[in-house]
Amino acid sequence: MATKPLEDIEFSGYRRKLIEKIRTSGIEDLEILQLFERVPRHLFLPQSMWPRAYEDTPIPIGYSQTASQPSLQALYLSILKPTINDTVLEIGTGSGYLTALLALSADRVYSVDRVRGLSAKARATLDDFNIKNVALMVGDGTIGWRKFSPFDIIIVSAASPSIPQALIDQLGEGGRMIIPVGSRENQSLILVNRKKENIHQEVILDSCAFVPLLGRFAWSPEHPKQPGT
Ligand code: SAH
Numbered sequence: 001m002a003t004k005p006l007e008d009i010e011f012s013g014y015r016r017k018l019i020e021k022i023r024t025s026g027i028e029d030l031e032i033l034q035l036f037e038r039v040p041r042h043l044f045l046p047q048s049m050w051p052r053a054y055e056d057t058p059i060p061i062g063y064s065q066t067a068s069q070p071s072l073q074a075l076y077l078s079i080l081k082p083t084i085n086d087t088v089l090e091i092g093t094g095s096g097y098l099t100a101l102l103a104l105s106a107d108r109v110y111s112v113d114r115v116r117g118l119s120a121k122a123r124a125t126l127d128d129f130n131i132k133n134v135a136l137m138v139g140d141g142t143i144g145w146r147k148f149s150p151f152d153i154i155i156v157s158a159a160s161p162s163i164p165q166a167l168i169d170q171l172g173e174g175g176r177m178i179i180p181v182g183s184r185e186n187q188s189l190i191l192v193n194r195k196k197e198n199i200h201q202e203v204i205l206d207s208c209a210f211v212p213l214l215g216r217f218a219w220s221p222e223h224p225k226q227p228g229t
């Protein structure tokens with residue numbers, strides 16, 4: 001990765017503190033911690049947010065969206081354990097930061113966002129890092145990306161009132177998915193495992209607050225403020 005010099009002296013100290021924070025949150029897997037070392041989060045964020053880039057918090061990225069909290073993304077990785085044989089579908093490219101972390105761990109990453117501006121910026125940043133195993137699409141991720149299914153891993157980075165059936169259908173044998181499900185204000189993080197026709201669901205985190213998934217099988221994009229049912 002990295003055709004550009006990675007700045008970096010200014011930010012590497014902050015990044016190490018973030019990694020320490022992720023470690024103390026309970027993620028001790030060295031391979032995961034090294035991913036956070038390798039990918040400079042600030043370069044995926046608007047420049048005005050760089051001073052906060054290594055805080056363990058969600059960060060605004062424009063279009064009323066936020067980049068997710070890094071320790072939560074580390075939790076995703078520690079549970080889903082992507083390997084170089086895995087094909088991943090990500091719903092909610094956003095900044096492209098998690099996309100990059102996944103690209104360095106998996107065989108291929110397919111990532112969908114409904115906001116063209118975010119997808120374009122993510123593409124440019126991923127290109128800067130010479131990451132080539134990512135395909136991006138602008139569209140409604142609640143219908144998945146059937147053409148490249150089945151997926152070993154599906155990650156949904158926006159809150160949904162329920163688990164879209166299309167995503168369950170596109171999960172391969174032994175596949176696993178994480179998705180925040182609940183109301184617009186508060187969700188539980190659900191892990192879905194597929195073994196043959198058996199779909200097993202468990203709650204892995206009780207209370208989180210993601211931005212809403214807007215689409216055909218989630219909340220209506222025409223009325224983004226309407227309460228979920
Ligand atoms: N993992 C990203 C999270 C971005 S926030 C990051 O850390 O940067 C969630 C993203 O989901 C937003 O970019 C939003 O535009 C996108 N989104 C919301 N509804 C969507 C849908 N139906 N299909 C695809 N993306 C969607």
